[in-house]
Amino acid sequence: MKKTTTLISALVLALGTSLLASPSFAHPADCMGGPGPMMGERGPGHRSERMVEHMKQRQQQLHDSLKLNADQEKAWAKFQETQPFAQADKRPDPAEFAKLSAPDRAEKMLEIMKTHQDGMTQHVAAMKTFYGQLSAEQKKSFDDHFMTAGPRGGRGMRGTGPMPAPTLAK
Numbered sequence: 001m002k003k004t005t006t007l008i009s010a011l012v013l014a015l016g017t018s019l020l021a022s023p024s025f026a027h028p029a030d031c032m033g034g035p036g037p038m039m040g041e042r043g044p045g046h047r048s049e050r051m052v053e054h055m056k057q058r059q060q061q062l063h064d065s066l067k068l069n070a071d072q073e074k075a076w077a078k079f080q081e082t083q084p085f086a087q088a089d090k091r092p093d094p095a096e097f098a099k100l101s102a103p104d105r106a107e108k109m110l111e112i113m114k115t116h117q118d119g120m121t122q123h124v125a126a127m128k129t130f131y132g133q134l135s136a137e138q139k140k141s142f143d144d145h146f147m148t149a150g151p152r153g154g155r156g157m158r159g160t161g162p163m164p165a166p167t168l169a170k
Contacts, residue, residue, distance in 0.1 A: 059083070062145045066138050075130040082123040084116070 059080065068076055092112065097105060134142060 055083070058145075062142070065141050065145070066134070068138075072130070072133050075126075075133050079123075079126045079130040082119065082126040084119060084123060 063076065066072075066076075092108065097108065100108060131139065131142060
């Protein structure tokens with residue numbers, strides 16, 4: 001009898017806790033730019049503007065650390081023109097996107113993904129051209145800069161430095 005009472009008490013406590021916590025997970029807006037927990041009061045445009053500004057600052061830091069000569073500056077300019085963040089202002093209008101049917105939205109997303117892939121292909125080609133003109137010391141600086149931009153443990157939004165090298169278990 002005591003075990004049953006304890007079990008019922010635990011279930012009531014768990015149920016009560018889950019009911020109290022559920023409003024914190026409520027999200028009244030959709031993912032297409034409505035006011036939600038990630039957008040704040042300024043809306044989705046503000047966030048992409050901040051991201052573009054942050055990326056420009058990172059690129060300027062890289063440029064300064066590379067100490068490029070005049071010949072390398074031309075390849076740098078081409079590399080910068082192909083940066084994926086330069087296209088951030090070309091996102092679809094959420095209001096227009098919401099008017100589309102599900103298949104039309106999927107088709108539009110596929111078009112956008114293809115455009116992004118084409119842009120990345122051009123960017124990688126420009127990066128290879130630029131990278132080929134760097135000295136060994138500049139290549140190391142370039143590699144270090146891009147090593148710290150990873151999603152886990154990188155210098156991005158969540159981390160503070162480069163990822164540690166993996167260790168092998170003995």
